Amino acid sequence: MGRPREFDIDEALERAMQVFWERGYEGVSLTCLAKAMGITKPSLYAAFGDKKELFRRALERYTEGPADYGMRALEEPTARAVAEAILRGAVRTTTRPGGPEGCLGVQGALASSEVGRPAHDMLVEWRNSSALRVEERFQRAVDEGDLPRDADPRRLARYIMTVAFGIAVQAASGLGRDELQDIADTALECWLPNRTRD
Amino acid sequence: MGRPREFDIDEALERAMQVFWERGYEGVSLTCLAKAMGITKPSLYAAFGDKKELFRRALERYTEGPADYGMRALEEPTARAVAEAILRGAVRTTTRPGGPEGCLGVQGALASSEVGRPAHDMLVEWRNSSALRVEERFQRAVDEGDLPRDADPRRLARYIMTVAFGIAVQAASGLGRDELQDIADTALECWLPNRTRD
DNA sequence: CGAATTCCGTACCGATTGGAATGGAATCTT
DNA sequence: AAGATTCCATTCCAATCGGTACGGAATTCG
Structure with missing residues (x-):
């Protein structure tokens, strides 16, 4: 009415x-x-x-739009594939032709004054919970034998997320998609054996 | 007077x-x-x-104070040592007890309105020139045979800087020094053979 | 000492900030 | 058609923004 x-x-x-x-x-x-x-x-x-x-x-x-690659990546069958999907998604999202460069979760309010505190806190929580979900996924990979039993899921997850956030920063600095994908590939070269780069 | x-x-x-x-x-x-x-x-x-x-x-x-590790790292004898010094410096600077968490070059003005443009541009230039200096150092390493002849200095430099910027973001998200050093170590595990972690 | 010079503190500038009050226009139910 | 309800547009709010004008205080040079 x-x-x-x-x-x-x-x-x-x-x-x-x-x-x-x-x-x-x-x-x-x-x-x-x-x-x-x-x-x-x-x-x-x-x-x-x-x-x-x-x-x-x-x-x-x-989260449900441009950054939905994050949730979808977690559904990949292996930890390696999850990591690849995350980094690839980060590259594509931070350099998508239509949208702004970089990542909302990183650009939004890294540093902030008092009035920007709410956004700041939301984003810190957003980034940390993302990392946590990846960690849980990697823990499952260990349980399933996909990752070696002595692998440290938290450490691996934090590493991948750090590279992803770094990619967002670099995108904001003007690097292009191909250059960022190179970075992602480099980060994955050290990853566990089964490399399946496209 | x-x-x-x-x-x-x-x-x-x-x-x-x-x-x-x-x-x-x-x-x-x-x-x-x-x-x-x-x-x-x-x-x-x-x-x-x-x-x-x-x-x-x-x-x-x-640049000449808290971030002077950047310039000093370039003086290390090997590319591996340079990379280690950069990541270690990033970890220490973004988590130093006295100062703020994170990196001024990253926190300062990733995203900005029109009035914040000057700072934004300064920082983009600052980050990019940092990466360039590392690249030049790695090129020298290739010339000297410290890195394999087929290594790509630009790619390696961008990778290291991406991880360093990612570390700064994570520091702003509240991760502590030890956790960040773990990330740095993980990033270096895939690095070329001579691992010399302290 | 006195003039010239520089700095500090207050008080203020127009512009813009996030937010809200008010009143008319459009649509629903009755 | 009438009343209730919701939305839109103008206008305005106190507060704060970056940046200054101005007068008194402190110092050096003559």
Whole structure:
């Protein structure tokens, strides 16, 4: 009941995600955000609450959209394939032609003032929980005999995630897709035996 | 001639560097900056020019201070030792007890609005030139026979720097020194034969 | 000592920040 | 059609942003 909204809330959120991805949390004002979303500030406020709530929604959308390679990678059959999928996904996502360079989870709010703290904390948690899921997947690989019994899942997961985050930083520094894939390949060269590079 | 300044300009710059390191360029206001430096805004403005000039000075000081491991690493005798020194330095600097966690070159302004562009550009250039110097060092290693003739110095350098930047991100996510050193060790395990871990 | 010079502190500048109040327009249920 | 409800647009809010104008305090040179 009542007057229906004149904008598509999903499309508006998509725009918001793009802008946050490109400029970070504190790097965008509500005014700029509203303009990019094609709506006015009150509409934004009514539909999404405040700025940090909008950011949370955008981060959620990012996780299930551009960064869904993370979840899908965990379904690969071997630890090696998981690692490959993560790094390959990181390369592709941080250099996708349509979108901003880099990773929202890294760019968003690495450093922040007090007002940027909510986004900062969300992203720290986002990065750490990602690493944790990879670790759990690698633990399963050890249990299954896919990884050697003496392998350290946490250490391997942290290594892969570190390279992935480093790739995001390098993408923000202007490196291209091929160069980043080279880096990913280098990181994988030392990985356990069954190399299956495409 | 004239009234002498009542604060130590070197110490003030040190404070500024610390704050930029911790909160990034846009994350600190001039007011907060001046307070941390123990001086007033007009004094700051008179001594350092505007905010981006102060940031430039702070970045300079960072390069020659906490991040001097980068330059010193290049003087190591072998490529392997260079790589080790870089990663070890990254670990130590991003987790030094006294200072902020992470790396000024990474934290400062990965993502930025228009007003943060100067810092953003400075840091992109800083990261890229760091990688370039490592590449040149590795090229020398190839020339000297320290690295195999078919090694790709650029690729190796980018890999090492990617891991180093990734370490900085992880430090900002709260990982401790030992955990980061584990990551560095893992990254080096695949490195060429002569492992000389301490 | 006195003039010139430089620095410090306060108080303030216009612009922009995240957020909200208000009122009219559009749609639902009754 | 009437009332209730929801949305949109303008306008405004106190606070803060980076950056200054100005007057008094401290120092050196003459």
